[in-house]
Amino acid sequence: MSPALVFDLDGTLVDTAPDLLGALNSVLVRERRRKVDLADLRHLVGFGARSMLAEAFRMTGDDADPDRLPELIDSFIAHYRSHIAAASRLFPGVEETLAALKAGGAKLGVLTNKPQELTDLLLPALRIDRFFGAIHGAGRYGYSKPDARVFHHVVDELGHGAALMIGDSATDVATARAAGVPVILVSYGYTPEPAHT
Numbered sequence: 001m002s003p004a005l006v007f008d009l010d011g012t013l014v015d016t017a018p019d020l021l022g023a024l025n026s027v028l029v030r031e032r033r034r035k036v037d038l039a040d041l042r043h044l045v046g047f048g049a050r051s052m053l054a055e056a057f058r059m060t061g062d063d064a065d066p067d068r069l070p071e072l073i074d075s076f077i078a079h080y081r082s083h084i085a086a087a088s089r090l091f092p093g094v095e096e097t098l099a100a101l102k103a104g105g106a107k108l109g110v111l112t113n114k115p116q117e118l119t120d121l122l123l124p125a126l127r128i129d130r131f132f133g134a135i136h137g138a139g140r141y142g143y144s145k146p147d148a149r150v151f152h153h154v155v156d157e158l159g160h161g162a163a164l165m166i167g168d169s170a171t172d173v174a175t176a177r178a179a180g181v182p183v184i185l186v187s188y189g190y191t192p193e194p195a196h197t
Helices: 017-030 038-044 049-059 068-080 094-103 117-125 148-158 169-180
Strands: 005-006 108-115 135-139 163-167 183-185
Touching: 005 117, 005 148, 017 038, 017 049, 017 068, 038 049, 068 117, 094 108, 108 117, 108 148, 117 135, 117 183, 135 148, 148 163, 148 169, 163 169
Parallel strands: 005 108, 005 163, 108 135, 163 183
Antiparallel strands: none
């Protein structure tokens, strides 16, 4: 029996940076700050709205007021939710690869630190939810990647024992190591430096 394949989402299956950039710039413009560009954002994808906003505020002037950060995060998420797949695209070859793996009988899952609600909107919008037997985003549990428990939840839902992680970041490597499984890293994605295994 072949192992279950557990995929990261942002930077592995989907290029979400353009829509995340749109949400970030909507907040910056509302706060009378300059917009940032895609090159400024790519290394921040995968670390959450709080980190993206904090870094964008530092890049465009003073730090964000900590008391206003929850409001800014809510505004960011509201914009992103309403534009969830406006410019996000599958990386080249992803749909064909998922289709071939599924047709070959592979058990496929998604494990992401993107909030579950947003994950549940994005995958159907890109018409790839049909490939996955388990989809786990942040917020389902009190812990997330790189905690091995979330990886094991996905594998358990797939009804499989053997598994491997496929991702693009050091977080994905750490998740696989914590779970005691092999990891495959894609050669593209958002990690500024190669994450070596």
